[in-house]
Amino acid sequence: MDELERISTYVAIGDSFSEGLNDPYPDEPDRFRGWADRLAELLAERSPGLRYANLAVRGKLLRQVVDDQVPRAVELDPDLVTFCAGGNDMIRPGADPDALAVVFDDAVRRLRATGARVVIFTGFDTRGLRTGGRIRGKAATYNMHLRAIADRRGCTVVDLWSATIFNDPRAWYEDRLHLSSEGHRRMALRVAETIGLPVKESWHEPWPPLDARPDWLTMRREDLYWARAYLLPWIGRRATGRSSGDGRGPKRPTALPL
Template sequence: MDELEKIRTYVAIGDSFTEGLNDPYPGEDDRFRGWADRLAEHLAEHSPGLRYANLAVRGKLVRQIVDDQVPRAVELRPDLVTFCAGGNDMIRPGADPDALAVVFDDAVRRLRATGSRVVVFTGFDTRGLRSGSRIRGKAATYNMHLRAIADRRGCAVVDLWSLRIFNDPRAWYEDRLHLSPEGHRRMALFVAGVIGVPVKDDWREPWPPLDPADWLTSRREDLHWARAYLLPWIGRRATGRSSGDGRGPKRPTPTEPRAPETAT
């Protein structure tokens, strides 16, 4: 049997990156698609009857993902798991990448014990982000741990740190934290390549030329970003709240992904 045909159940776990924010299904502004849904669609083309669950919830930390999502993933005994966690931890003061790696490693061990094929994600290089230099060192340390865990546990690695095609601002939503629909599309293609899923398009396709924004337009965009996204984020941190509070996963039960022709 073809290796892809052996993938009968796919489970995605993680935070907002995997939940797929800012990539709504056509005509459904409150229902997000994201790279994991798109990856499931690519998989379904080669594995008819594929069942897909997405347990990711925005705002979650590594420990929360491991406590809330990993047991459910283990229970489902999927053939494929994508596991991306740690971004929300890294942007918080006092995050300890060494301690987080221990928690992550134990979760991977439990997932692999079910016979699941596990795909691990490193984080993006924060060099281009505002205040990114402040967390770049610990993010790099955490990424080194993730690669070592993947080697030790026999996992594939999606190396986001080295992706330069995502340096283009059009890969990102206006909140400057989550991928845009085009970013999600390219990410799904990239992950498909890592796990050996044939796809028609190329995530490395050059971006069309981008007209540089003038100084005044850039400052207006900065002001909008600060009011719409930065200040609410600071408010949540100050009060101990999370964007994921009270939310459950969008696809808690494995079902067949939507057909690509109905979700372009």
């Protein structure tokens, strides 16, 4: 029996990235699927009866993920854990990637102590994103810490910094913060490749050519819409100490078969 066939319980922890925003199920537009659900489906094809829990909640900071989700993940005695957190910290002023790495490292230590295979993620290279250039230096520093943690703790790393296929705007939802449905599909394939799970499709298949690039005026109109629809509400939540995840629980708190 190979390592993948021994996976009977898979637990995803983190924030909106792992919860699956904005990838709705076709028949349930208010319920998000996301790359982690898609990965669980791929794993279940190889290991029928796979139990899957997704503890990720949108808007959570790294410390919240570690305090609320890591103990529950340990209780579930998983064989595989995907752990991605810290992105919400990075976009806030004053984020300290060195301090965040200390918190992340202790969480990984606790997860690895269960005997689970732990998969962690570098951040995307934000240079390719229309609103991400200002945090690129901090993100790069955090990524270096994550790689060092993975080496020290024996984790698998999904390298997103070099995954330039996600630089295409079609990989992203209109809020410019979360993956689109196609982005989530490709992400599931990316993670599957990293853990050695054979799949029939390719995550880095070239995007179809665009009919035309938007002109300057169209882009400015898109920027204005984005600011009104997403940036201003985000600023309002920060100013009042609220989060998009307040009052929300995980979508799959218990490890159950799909």
